[in-house]
Every structure is written in C-alpha cells, then in structure tokens.
Amino acid sequence: MRILVLIDGSKWSQKAALHALTIAKKKNAKIVLFSVLDRREAKAVAFNLGARQGSFEKIRSFEEEVWNNMKRSIQEVMGEMLRFCQSEGVNCSIKIVEGIAKDKILEEANSGKYSLVVMGAYGKSGKTRIGSLLEEIAGNIRPPLLIVR
Template sequence: MFRKVLFPTDFSECSYKALECVRQLSRAGTGKVVVVHVLDEREFELAKTEIGWLEGARMVEYDAKIEKRMRDNVREQLEGIAGVIREAGMKTRVEVAKGVPSIEILALAKREGVSLIVMGSHGRSNLAGVVMGSVSEEVVRRSNVPVLIVTREMQNACTSR
C-alpha cells in the first residue's frame, strides 16, 4: 500500500519515535524510504545578522564553509538513520535540502512520488502545550498524500513485538 515513504527528520526525540514506525512499515510492504533533513534557510539568515562584521566576499566564503560543514554533519547522521531502515529490509536514500522545511518536504514528496510521509509531531523547539509543531502542521494541511504524525505520547505505538 505505502510502497515509497518520505521520512523527514530534524533529529528530535519525536523524529526518533517516528523512525521506529518507519522501520515497521517493511511488514506492510514498503520497499523504499527517502530520509531527508532540511537546513532551515531562516537560521542561516539569522546567523548572518549575528556575525554582520564580515564583509562581501568574506561573508560568502564563510557562509559556504559553514553550510558545507552542516551538510556533511547532517549527511552523516542521516546515513546512520538510513542504516537502521536498511536493516529492516527497505531500500533507503538520504537527502539534505536547504529552504523552508515544510515547503521543501512537500516539494520532495511530490518529486519523489511518495505514498506516505512519516514525521514527528514536534521538532527541536518542542514548545509545551502545542498540539503539533509548525512544520508538521503545515505538511499535514498542504500534503496531497497521507501523513503519519508520531507524537511524544506514542511511547510504544510502533515498537516491534
């Protein structure tokens, strides 16, 4: 039914709970999982204002070095997650994108032709009292495919028995 799944992660606690659900999808016939992390371009802009003392070409060079380091670090973490999914018997590919997370997730889901998106309900900001994080809420509202949202409260919902 869900042959190809998109698993966006921000490496938060909820994302790792969602990973457990993704692993279980192999039993339901899922054959491929695309794992993605989106570098939020708004965070890059904030960092630029905080280090505004750099000028012109130096700023561009600094930005490129920081982004490369971040991409390399993220890719390494994603490969670890992909290994867990491969052990469950599914083909896996990792992607690192840059932009507004909800927009990039939805665009990748469309480009890849996924049949399901699985993601955590709250990201790193983890605001208490909020039902869903802003990224997951936007993805649910705008997605053309089903979205499985894994919450903090789903302690054992996806663990294998």
C-alpha cells in the same frame, strides 16, 4: 509502497523514522529519508553570533561555517539512520535538498511517488505544542500523513 520520512535531526524525527521502519517491514516498503537545509537558518545563527561577539564583519565567514556544520550534521544523522534501516533489511535512501522547508517538503510529498508521509510532531526546539512546520504543511500534503509523538 514508498514512505517519505521527514528528518530534521531532532529526536522526534528519529522516532518518526523508527515508526516508518516498522511499517516498511510489514508492507515491504521503501523508505526515503528526506531533509531540507534552509540557508536562512545559517544566516540567522551567523548574525546572532556576530552580534554577540561584536564582529559584524565576520558574519559571512560565520555563515559559511554554520552552513557547513548544518550539512555535515544532517548527513551524519541520516547516514546513521540509513545504515540502521539497511541492517534491518529495509530498502532505504537519503535525499537532502536546499531551500525553504515548507516548499520543498510539499513539493516532494505531493510528487506522486509516496503512499505515506511520516514526520515528528515537534521539531528541533522540542516545544510542547505542535511544531510550526507541521501546522504549515499538514493540510496541504496529499498522501496520508502519520504524525509521531
């Protein structure tokens, strides 16, 4: 059994990983921690930063800085999760890809490699309604989907 856990760095995705860990221990399953980095997010943050500072000529350098920070941040979060899973005796790996989250998640989840997909109900914004990414992908994931609140 292989469990795909969707990680965005939020407390909700970390909570989802803990639930997946519990299942993996009981079922002797492997966990794959999966995250998608979307360059469009870095572009938006860089544009807003440039607009606030009145430095539109610096947007490209802001974008690279934001992009590098995004990559470093998710690598750190997932590295900590990986070490924790391994310390609990669970076979675990990390997969980070670049692209549009919805497309990459559906591609990975529906690849035929997984018996279960686990994700948090909310994303990084932590808004009180179900996350927009969840709304986009939930009906299109073929394996069972565990949504953690």
